[in-house]
Amino acid sequence: MLCQGVMQDIHPSGYENVRANVSGAGAERGEAFQIGRGCIRYNLINQFIMEVSVDLTKHAFFEGKIVPLGDAKINIATHGFLYGTAVFSGMRAYWNEEKKRLFVFRPFEHFHRLLNSGKMMAMSIPYDEEGLTQIMLDVLRTDNWQQDIYLRPTVDKSDMGIGVRLHDLTDEFSLFVTAFEKYVKNDSNAHVTFSSWRRIDDNVIPARGKVAGAYANSALIKTDANRAGFDEAIVLDSHGHVSEGSAMNIFMLRDGALVTPPITDNILEGITRRSIIELARNELGIEVVERSIDRTEVFIAEEIFMTGTAAQVVAVTKVDHRPIGAGTMGPLTTKLRALFDDVVHGKNPKYHSWNVEV
Ligand code: PMP
Numbered sequence: 630m631l632c633q634g635v636m637q638d639i640h641p642s643g644y645e646n647v648r649a650n651v652s653g654a655g656a657e658r659g660e661a662f663q664i665g666r667g668c669i670r671y672n673l674i675n676q677f678i679m680e681v682s683v684d685l686t687k688h689a690f691f692e693g694k695i696v697p698l699g700d701a702k703i704n705i706a707t708h709g710f711l712y713g714t715a716v717f718s719g720m721r722a723y724w725n726e727e728k729k730r731l732f733v734f735r736p737f738e739h740f741h742r743l744l745n746s747g748k749m750m751a752m753s754i755p756y757d758e759e760g761l762t763q764i765m766l767d768v769l770r771t772d773n774w775q776q777d778i779y780l781r782p783t784v785d786k787s788d789m790g791i792g793v794r795l796h797d798l799t800d801e802f803s804l805f806v807t808a809f810e811k812y813v814k815n816d817s818n819a820h821v822t823f824s825s826w827r828r829i830d831d832n833v834i835p836a837r838g839k840v841a842g843a844y845a846n847s848a849l850i851k852t853d854a855n856r857a858g859f860d861e862a863i864v865l866d867s868h869g870h871v872s873e874g875s876a877m878n879i880f881m882l883r884d885g886a887l888v889t890p891p892i893t894d895n896i897l898e899g900i901t902r903r904s905i906i907e908l909a910r911n912e913l914g915i916e917v918v919e920r921s922i923d924r925t926e927v928f929i930a931e932e933i934f935m936t937g938t939a940a941q942v943v944a945v946t947k948v949d950h951r952p953i954g955a956g957t958m959g960p961l962t963t964k965l966r967a968l969f970d971d972v973v974h975g976k977n978p979k980y981h982s983w984n985v986e987v
Pocket of ligand 1: 719847873874875876877878896897898899900901902936937938939
């Protein structure tokens with residue numbers, strides 16, 4: 630039971646109560662939002678996204694110390710909130726029931742990308758990857774998590790006031806954790822569309838890093854796809870090449886080779902993408918090619934899947950009503966999903982260096 634204490638209110642529209650919401654999706658569909666003391670449970674159940682719950686009694690790292698998540702509040706005049714001047718990562722830790730252990734997946738790589746995102750946004754962050762990993766372990770140990778979870782480290786421009794810029798501002802690291810299972814509900818048989826939105830260009834907002842403000846682009850992509858009845862969207866970049874999904878990288882199998890857009894095609898440099906490339910090459914002996922992908926190549930691919938920390942490996946079986954391959958999850962996607970699942974749960978000794986034990 631996540632929510633303890635008296636449920637004080639059932640709120641049908643809920644927007645004013647969702648400040649701590651990690652996604653916000655679902656609110657418009659009018660599900661009941663149960664507001665309890667020190668705990669908010671969001672029922673984000675809809676056709677496309679699974680339920681996400683945020684327990685405000687769990688602990689977070691905020692302003693240099695570990696505090697209950699309910700106390701980790703920012704002011705509405707904060708720069709990062711006003712201008713999207715924050716960078717973040719989304720990480721997962723997986724519970725291994727057999728070993729009774731929690732394993733965080735590649736935190737060093739996530740923190741490295743976070744620090745790089747910070748560099749692009751002229752941030753000064755007083756921690757290195759090891760320091761951030763230690764904070765993460767301290768937060769996780771405080772709550773003794775024993776289930777699959779999602780971790781959200783953020784660095785935001787934390788000063789208050791008006792004035793759009795990056796320089797002469799304070800950068801504040803924070804981290805919260807939430808219980809998490811599936812992100813894309815239909816992850817073995819997804820029907821995706823080409824978004825009418827274009828992926829942000831690296832000359833507009835750094836595309837290879839995770840900049841909070843850039844996620845307005847992802848949100849537009851996701852909502853329009855879901856409202857049109859699709860599970861997810863493929864996004865073209867400003868040159869008309871396939872870049873990625875709303876928050877996932879993309880792969881296609883063509884003529885026996887696994888093809889994915891290069892990091893110079895305005896994609897986020899995904900940690901799952903990198904891991905899948907290694908697994909495909911080293912474990913399955915598949916040729917992996919990083920090259921630009923044209924729109925119509927997608928329709929004639931043998932298999933397509935999308936990858937991300939939240940989404941994991943999503944099998945795409947239809948694009949704009951055209952079946953991909955046989956129209957069901959293909960053998961390579963099936964194998965990679967199983968391999969990846971074992972690796973993230975700390976069940977594959979060869980990849981133990983990717984799992985940090987809590
Ligand atoms: N692209 C975007 C825009 C994303 O937000 C994400 C999720 N972080 C990804 C791709 C996948 O990256 P990763 O595998 O590191 O989660």
